[in-house]
Amino acid sequence: MNDKRLPQERLAVTSYVIVGMILLLLSGFWKLQIIDSDKYAQMAERNRVRSIPIIAPRGTMLDREGRVLVDNYPSFSVLLLRDSPSQVDKLLPQIADGLGMTLDDIKQEIEAANAMPKFQPIIIKPQASPSDIAFIESHRADIPVLEMLMVHRRRYPHGDMLANAVGYVGEVSAEQVEASDSKLKPGDIVGKAGLERQYNGTLMGTDGMRRVIVNSIGKEVGRLEQQEAIPGKPIQLTIDYDLQNIADTYMANKEGAVVAMDGRTGEILAMVSRPTFNPNDFAIRIPSAEWQALNSDDRTPLLNRAIQGQLAPGSVFKIVMSTAMLESKDLPENFTAFCPGHATFYGRTFHCWRPEGHGTVDLHKAIVDSCDVFFYTIGQRLGIDKIHEYATGLGLGRRTGVDLPSEEAGLIPSEEWVQRVYHHKWYAGETISVAIGQGAVTVTPIQLARMIAAVSNGGTLVQPHLLKNLTPKPDRFPLADDTVEQVTQGMYGVINEGGTGSSLKLQNIEFSGKSGTAQLMSYEAGSHMGKKGKETNGWFVGYAPRRNPEIVVAAVIQGSSEHGGTTAGPVVRDLVKAYYEKKNGLTPQQYTAKNEPGSVPRASGNDPSLDPPH
Amino acid sequence: MEKGTSIHDYDWWLLTTTLAICGVGVLEIWSATRASHLAGMHTHQIEWIGLGLVLMLLLSRLDYHTIMDQAPLLYLIAIIALIAVLAVGHKQFGAKRWLSVLGQQLQVSELVKLIIIVVLARFFSEVRTEQLGLADMMKAAGVVGLPLALIMLQPDLGTAMVLVPLVAVGAFLAGLQWKHALAILVLAGVMVPVGYHFLKPYQRERVTTFLRPEEDPRGAGYQILQSKIAVGSGGFWGKGLGNGSQNQLGFVPVRYSDFILAALAEEIGFAGVFVALLLYMFLLLRLVQNAQRAHDRAGMFLVMGVTAVLGFHVLVNVAMVIGFMPVTGIPLPLMSYGGSATLFVFLALGLVMNVRIRRFVN
Numbered sequence: 001m002n003d004k005r006l007p008q009e010r011l012a013v014t015s016y017v018i019v020g021m022i023l024l025l026l027s028g029f030w031k032l033q034i035i036d037s038d039k040y041a042q043m044a045e046r047n048r049v050r051s052i053p054i055i056a057p058r059g060t061m062l063d064r065e066g067r068v069l070v071d072n073y074p075s076f077s078v079l080l081l082r083d084s085p086s087q088v089d090k091l092l093p094q095i096a097d098g099l100g101m102t103l104d105d106i107k108q109e110i111e112a113a114n115a116m117p118k119f120q121p122i123i124i125k126p127q128a129s130p131s132d133i134a135f136i137e138s139h140r141a142d143i144p145v146l147e148m149l150m151v152h153r154r155r156y157p158h159g160d161m162l163a164n165a166v167g168y169v170g171e172v173s174a175e176q177v178e179a180s181d182s183k184l185k186p187g188d189i190v191g192k193a194g195l196e197r198q199y200n201g202t203l204m205g206t207d208g209m210r211r212v213i214v215n216s217i218g219k220e221v222g223r224l225e226q227q228e229a230i231p232g233k234p235i236q237l238t239i240d241y242d243l244q245n246i247a248d249t250y251m252a253n254k255e256g257a258v259v260a261m262d263g264r265t266g267e268i269l270a271m272v273s274r275p276t277f278n279p280n281d282f283a284i285r286i287p288s289a290e291w292q293a294l295n296s297d298d299r300t301p302l303l304n305r306a307i308q309g310q311l312a313p314g315s316v317f318k319i320v321m322s323t324a325m326l327e328s329k330d331l332p333e334n335f336t337a338f339c340p341g342h343a344t345f346y347g348r349t350f351h352c353w354r355p356e357g358h359g360t361v362d363l364h365k366a367i368v369d370s371c372d373v374f375f376y377t378i379g380q381r382l383g384i385d386k387i388h389e390y391a392t393g394l395g396l397g398r399r400t401g402v403d404l405p406s407e408e409a410g411l412i413p414s415e416e417w418v419q420r421v422y423h424h425k426w427y428a429g430e431t432i433s434v435a436i437g438q439g440a441v442t443v444t445p446i447q448l449a450r451m452i453a454a455v456s457n458g459g460t461l462v463q464p465h466l467l468k469n470l471t472p473k474p475d476r477f478p479l480a481d482d483t484v485e486q487v488t489q490g491m492y493g494v495i496n497e498g499g500t501g502s503s504l505k506l507q508n509i510e511f512s513g514k515s516g517t518a519q520l521m522s523y524e525a526g527s528h529m530g531k532k533g534k535e536t537n538g539w540f541v542g543y544a545p546r547r548n549p550e551i552v553v554a555a556v557i558q559g560s561s562e563h564g565g566t567t568a569g570p571v572v573r574d575l576v577k578a579y580y581e582k583k584n585g586l587t588p589q590q591y592t593a594k595n596e597p598g599s600v601p602r603a604s605g606n607d608p609s610l611d612p613p614h
Numbered sequence: 615m616e617k618g619t620s621i622h623d624y625d626w627w628l629l630t631t632t633l634a635i636c637g638v639g640v641l642e643i644w645s646a647t648r649a650s651h652l653a654g655m656h657t658h659q660i661e662w663i664g665l666g667l668v669l670m671l672l673l674s675r676l677d678y679h680t681i682m683d684q685a686p687l688l689y690l691i692a693i694i695a696l697i698a699v700l701a702v703g704h705k706q707f708g709a710k711r712w713l714s715v716l717g718q719q720l721q722v723s724e725l726v727k728l729i730i731i732v733v734l735a736r737f738f739s740e741v742r743t744e745q746l747g748l749a750d751m752m753k754a755a756g757v758v759g760l761p762l763a764l765i766m767l768q769p770d771l772g773t774a775m776v777l778v779p780l781v782a783v784g785a786f787l788a789g790l791q792w793k794h795a796l797a798i799l800v801l802a803g804v805m806v807p808v809g810y811h812f813l814k815p816y817q818r819e820r821v822t823t824f825l826r827p828e829e830d831p832r833g834a835g836y837q838i839l840q841s842k843i844a845v846g847s848g849g850f851w852g853k854g855l856g857n858g859s860q861n862q863l864g865f866v867p868v869r870y871s872d873f874i875l876a877a878l879a880e881e882i883g884f885a886g887v888f889v890a891l892l893l894y895m896f897l898l899l900r901l902v903q904n905a906q907r908a909h910d911r912a913g914m915f916l917v918m919g920v921t922a923v924l925g926f927h928v929l930v931n932v933a934m935v936i937g938f939m940p941v942t943g944i945p946l947p948l949m950s951y952g953g954s955a956t957l958f959v960f961l962a963l964g965l966v967m968n969v970r971i972r973r974f975v976n
Contacts, residue, residue: 005911006905006906006908006911006914007787007788007789008906010786010787011787011902011905011906011914011918012906014783014786014787014902014918014921015899015902018895018898018899018902018925019895019899021925021928021929022891022892022894022895025891025929025932025933025936025938026887026888026891028932028933028936028937028938029845029879029884029887029888029891029936030884031936032842032845032846032879032936033845033846033848033849033850033879033883033884033887034849034850034884036846037846037847037848037849037850039846040842040843040845040846040847041846041847041849043843043846043847044843044844044846044847044859044860044865045847045859047840047843047859047860047863047865048859048860048863048865213859213863214863215863215864215865216840216863216864216865221863
């Protein structure tokens with residue numbers, strides 16, 4: 001029997017309150033577990049799994065004989081795991097102290113990575129010292145936000161050798177990441193210049209991922225399946241370390257460039273540009289001050305002069321003139337000019353480099369002695385547009401297609417060009433300067449090597465390249481056999497008939513070539529700037545044999561006051577000689593020891609017993 | 615057997631529901647701790663449950679009128695115990711809450727809750743007017759105010775808060791007038807900012823954390839966030855017993871105790887939570903039914919006191935787990951691991967059984 005005075009209505013109300021309360025709580029669970037379930041599942045996964053990248057090593061670079069030019073060495077970077085910002089903030093002073101960094105430095109690194117998702121760890125110190133490693137290992141428990149990352153640091157064992165061609169690596173820029181179609185991510189190391197950049201796709205591997213299960217204090221309690229890194233592929237270059245070494249040694253402390261190329265295939269055997277830089281400086285993370293210095297250096301050490309140096313070719317251009325004369329047939333083959341040491345065109349006197357003159361010269365003598373008056377005369381007869389036609393045909397004024405980024409085209413002036421750029425008519429007097437490779441004409445060393453090869457092989461313009469298994473796409477500018485014969489005879493005479501390169505003579509090798517000494521400025525301008533004598537670019541482009549050259553070498557020494565045959569000639573000769581010595585089975589030690597001029601060279605086929613089987 | 619009571623008079627539905635909830639709790643304690651150094655704690659919980667059943671039975675045999683006659687004495691004991699715990703109590707987690715009794719650490723406030731239920735039941739049953747007068751309200755507030763203040767000093771905000779719904783439900787059933795209720799609500803609204811001023815720093819932090827948890831996920835908001843992640847990532851069917859990464863790897867704090875429902879929600883999903891909450895709903899509704907059928911007002915107040923305390927525990931704990939309320943340290947009755955809390959619930963249910971078996975007595 002119930003007590004009549006019990007407040008039954010109010011008791012019933014409490015029942016409804018209880019039901020309402022349970023329904024409210026259930027709705028809360030419904031929201032979390034059904035509606036937002038995916039979001040929380042992801043968060044749980046991020047809590048549980050810590051992903052540490054496994055860095056894929058970059059591919060190495062080998063020379064044509066498999067010798068290592070660029071490789072890697074293992075090193076450690078310090079990773080900061082940022083998934084719990086407040087914990088990181090609390091530990092920062094301790095971390096800064098332990099790693100020998102300032103608090104500001106670390107904060108800057110963190111700031112820079114603000115755009116990246118929080119669960120992606122960032123590198124706060126690229127190069128961990130042994131004491132850093134000890135610090136991290138001993139504080140695993142109380143500083144769980146630090147992790148070691150094994151990285152493969154780029155190593156250039158030969159220092160600055162081949163630096164301008166090889167280039168360097170660095171952290172990918174934000175623009176590159178954006179343009180990469182999510183193939184690259186912030187912090188990736190990519191090629192920034194040279195071959196490192198050109199073949200980045202091949203050299204760069206795919207990073208893997210080590211996934212471990214961690215508990216709430218960051219301690220590793222298990223492992224998940226590991227995604228292995230795919231290492232980058234090695235590339236074999238056409239470079240011959242021995243020849244590169246010779247060119248490099250010669251160019252030490254000089255300014256200029258050397259490029260040696262197989263005249264038949266376009267394979268580049270050696271490439272030097274000076275002054276240069278040490279790419280190892282970039283391998284870790286170049287301090288910004290050092291980077292500024294390299295970039296603002298007037299001597300432009302980052303410029304690869306072999307493909308980017310746009311210089312007046314001087315007398316080497318006379319080979320283009322000779323070819324144009326013979327091919328165009330505007331002048332008779334046996335055309336002669338009289339050189340009294342100077343000549344007057346359009347009311348202005350032009351000097352020959354030999355004040356006493358060359359007397360009566362034909363084409364052969366003009367090439368051998370590099371007579372300026374002869375070529376002034378030809379230039380006047382041909383006119384600028386004919387010169388432009390043949391120069392361009394022989395690959396000047398346009399890129400060679402070498403497999404390197406940022407190649408320059410140089411410039412071959414024409415009437416159209418002067419109209420377009422300067423909006424006036426071509427001054428006929430300018431043609432006279434152009435005829436001896438001065439005036440507005442600029443070329444790159446690699447263009448000259450290719451041009452000389454094309455003239456001596458009947459007009460095949462090879463595609464210069466550094467990658468061994470690249471299939472080159474040659475260009476044709478067919479030349480008559482008679483033209484080739486006459487011009488190459490001239491270049492043979494330059495060295496072997498007492499011409500401007502007679503000191504470079506090699507026994508039993510049809511070493512031929514052409515020197516050039518391009519004035520950088522007039523006498524007057526030079527004395528204004530307090531320079532003594534003429535500042536010149538000394539050129540020598542040599543090759544062997546006389547026709548269908550196997551090796552072509554173009555060398556330019558900048559800022560010397562000497563003749564091209566004297567400054568640039570020796571390195572060309574040494575390279576050609578070394579090429580033949582190697583071809584005939586001498587080991588590098590033997591020929592580097594016998595470096596003095598005039599030592600016994602061996603032309604191919606002379607002594608079959610010395611010929612290596614091909 | 616006492617005259618007029620029989621084994622059939624016990625509330626077997628209530629007992630079954632209670633043991634079902636305990637079973638789910640033991641299962642989850644086992645699952646959440648089996649792979650850690652805490653493994654085996656579920657057997658302790660079973661022992662507490664067994665002891666609780668015995669105490670429940672014993673308490674049900676002692677006529678609740680006899681107990682309520684001793685209300686003043688019990689009240690005195692409660693006050694002395696609270697003062698004792700402040701003076702010589704065992705400090706743990708920064709608060710003095712434990713007293714050594716027979717070599718066991720006993721959480722005094724659990725005992726006090728039980729005594730206050732009895733004291734208030736007696737107080738309200740002696741109010742003979744249809745409507746609760748202002749003077750009676752002040753007296754009730756005074757009776758609860760003293761132990762509440764002492765518990766706050768420990769400090770144990772959670773337990774102190776439990777006393778509030780206990781008074782509120784009692785007053786409501788004793789005929790609280792709507793205008794008075796409104797006035798109290800307004801007064802409370804004014805008092806909240808003042809009260810906040812007197813909170814301990816860690817308590818304030820809990821409140822601000824509750825209001826803006828995303829500001830500091832590793833700090834104070836960490837517990838709530840991790841609890842929500844555990845619950846949410848469980849989905850409908852859960853990750854399976856022993857597979858909840860959030861609780862197994864220690865992201866969920868005290869997964870076997872205050873946050874046991876988060877662990878359960880992660881491992882057996884919404885389906886498991888649904889069953890658990892339905893069990894609680896059935897338990898509470900069953901309690902109300904017992905109140906409705908009580909022999910007299912004293913019995914009704916006693917049962918509803920228990921209902922208020924248990925209901926409030928469920929509400930605050932579950933709301934905390936899903937981020938509806940700040941962290942308060944209130945365990946989930948019958949599921950959370952803990953001796954004192956478990957024994958309290960069984961003793962409270964002993965009072966209910968006590969009223970139940972005497973519903974037909976004249």
